[in-house]
Amino acid sequence: MIELRTPISLEAVRELRVGEMVSLSGLAVTARDAAHKYMVERLIERRQPLDEADARVHRELREVLRGGAVYHCGPIVRREGERWRFVSAGPTTSIREEVYQDRVIAHFGLRVVIGKGGMGPRTRRACQEHGCVYLHGLGGTGALTAEAVAEVLDVFKLEAFGPPEAFWKIRFEGFVGVVTMDAHGQSLHDQVAERAAQKLAALTGTS
């Protein structure tokens, strides 16, 4: 098991290869559909100047995400006094962010994208070009993954997006995943898909 801690250097990320298991610690931000749309349309493309609230979110995200991780996750959260805690928080399907992910990687200097199910060619190219990996979490293991969230530090856009879609700033201790897309243009998803397609063709006589 390879241990990684944020901020992650370009060298460390370039050493990772498809199929390797990683234990990740340090800062991450959850972001899924509404958050990715917002990051790209509002914070990156900026068709209108940022107002004060958006500028603050942008500053906070820049600080955490440079050398850090985005986690595709819509957690179940609990308020405990002044603090928040994750109750169940496994990865969600990543492919929905395919249209946004490359620009988020480039803009924020991301080193790790965490999710499940894998992503497509745009993300694969961005990982290769900017030095980033896709870390596949264990889909469905919400209780186990919540254990790896040592601390919930802050939340942005909670009102606007609701708890599953907000940006939760968290600190991981020992999040376990498998590198399925590396910074060398390799994708375990493509390899599995190719093999499955060949087997299917043989089983159905369509080869």
Next chain:
Amino acid sequence: MDGSASSGIRATTALDPERLQDAVLELIRRTATELPPDVKEALHRARQQEEPGSRGELAMSLILRNLELAEGRGVPACQDTGTPLFYVHHPEGVSTRRMRQAIEEALRQATARQVLRPNAVDPVTGANSGVNVGTGFPPIHFEEWDEPSVRVDLMLKGGGCENVGAQYSLPSEPLQAGRDLEGVRKVVLDCVVRAEGKGCPPGVLGVCIGGDRSSGYEESKRQLLRPLDDRNPDPALAALEERILDEANRLEIGPLGFGGRSTLLGVKVGALHRLPASYFVTVSYMCWEYRRRTLLLRGDEPPVIR
């Protein structure tokens, strides 16, 4: 007093709305935090099938560890508690409107207690209702039966697996799938390959042959209510289920799409009469987190959840 009126009175006693609400709340809690025994057994078997030390085995080990943790702590095993699909059998003379109110109230309470994630989103405004109740949400299927008791089947179906469901219209030229069971086999395997790791394998398939576009999807989900270890009463469909299960597990997609031997835990196929012009094959994919439970309410007896 005639027979129908007296059965109506019996049913009303069995169905005090507050009692139903409390029982459904407990049904939701059990369903979200604890998988049924047949699914747990299948997951243990799947782990044994994986190569020791492989990624597939690691995935299965962590999946099983997650289940122990969720059950022990009473927290949702998966953060996506999904669409709560209710199938209610009730005696004659029971108000389905009042049953719906009781179920909705149970959902509100389950959400407030973090047993469920708020999952009902208005598609026009993007606003989350925050309580798991909304327009057409939750879907509840009511059916009257001869029994004096009430049975509530609940399935919590996550978004990842729901998104990889598919409907095929046969014949399919690219898949060389004709209008027969051989064609069905081809398109169902195609669906498994397309789902790859996105639906959280090893999964379970609910399949419907025939019907129309909407009844096909409904029946495919109903098939998922069958226990994993039952046998289809139709020998042709039973053989088809076994064959698809065997062949899907040779695709080497494996747990969570990491590669490996367990791609599916089960295949359940049903059939509905179709129009001469249409031949639909509809597939609902269920993730390994196969959350379903049954609540039985009989007279004044304590509620039973299994």
